[in-house]
Amino acid sequence: MSIRQFQAQRMHAPRDFQCIENNPICVEIGAGKGKHALLFSEQHPELKLIAIERTREKYIAMQKQHQLEGQTNLTPIHADALPWVVHALYPNQVQQFFILYPNPEPHNPAQRWLNMPFFEFLLSRLSPNGSITLASNIPEYIAEAEQQLKDVWKLPYEKQTIASDSARTHFEIKYLERGELCQQLIIAKPEHYQTRFDKVGPRQGKSVENLSEPSDAN
Numbered sequence: 655m656s657i658r659q660f661q662a663q664r665m666h667a668p669r670d671f672q673c674i675e676n677n678p679i680c681v682e683i684g685a686g687k688g689k690h691a692l693l694f695s696e697q698h699p700e701l702k703l704i705a706i707e708r709t710r711e712k713y714i715a716m717q718k719q720h721q722l723e724g725q726t727n728l729t730p731i732h733a734d735a736l737p738w739v740v741h742a743l744y745p746n747q748v749q750q751f752f753i754l755y756p757n758p759e760p761h762n763p764a765q766r767w768l769n770m771p772f773f774e775f776l777l778s779r780l781s782p783n784g785s786i787t788l789a790s791n792i793p794e795y796i797a798e799a800e801q802q803l804k805d806v807w808k809l810p811y812e813k814q815t816i817a818s819d820s821a822r823t824h825f826e827i828k829y830l831e832r833g834e835l836c837q838q839l840i841i842a843k844p845e846h847y848q849t850r851f852d853k854v855g856p857r858q859g860k861s862v863e864n865l866s867e868p869s870d871a872n
């Protein structure tokens with residue numbers, strides 16, 4: 655792999671961090687106001703979904719709507735997904751990740767999800783045969799992600815065109831109304847896929863200091 659190794663030990667725990675149990679879950683990253691999270695958890699009562707959103711107002715909107723609808727299998731989280739994933743998730747725990755219409759980061763290509771060293775850590779949390787759904791209205795974003803999947807991550811995927819009447823997220827509705835082409839990649843993790851983080855457990859709120867070996871007292 656030609657991408658530098660993600661420095662998981664540098665991630666401080668998110669504020670008010672709470673550990674989760676090691677049960678199978680689905681995770682949505684950048685869930686916005688939670689339209690997809692609410693729909694998905696209603697349509698899949700047998701699956702548990704954690705929906706992470708960094709922007710406070712959007713998280714509050716998701717939380718309010720969740721209180722109205724009351725899906726017991728949905729947990730909205732207000733956090734930056736990177737430290738939250740490092741501190742909370744176990745290797746091979748996640749059945750499905752959703753990253754729907756991520757910020758395109760036009761001036762910061764290194765911040766796009768498949769260009770980040772963090773993506774390897776994310777892959778380590780995905781269960782064998784699990785999937786990542788990555789949607790975008792920007793053809794170049796999809797094309798770059800496809801190239802990364804071939805060159806760096808060596809992962810199989812399927813590219814799909816989103817139907818013009820799809821309405822899973824607020825951004826999807828806006829883009830389709832404008833007549834834009836929306837596409838998604840369904841990325842699969844093969845059974846024996848390996849990453850450098852497969853044996854790294856969740857940090858569970860521990861700080862870097864707590865992780866260091868005690869020094870010899872002499």
Ligand SMILES: C[S@@+](CC[C@H](N)C(=O)[O-])C[C@H]1O[C@@H](n2cnc3c(N)ncnc32)[C@H](O)[C@@H]1O
Pocket residue numbers: 683684685686687706707708709712733734735736753754755756757823824825826
């Ligand atoms: C363009 S919006 C799309 C929102 C929603 N998925 C939709 O399609 O309507 C991207 C969202 O990702 C969130 N986001 C970006 N980076 C994030 C991160 N590291 N952790 C959590 N949320 C993040 C932003 O706050 C923003 O709400």
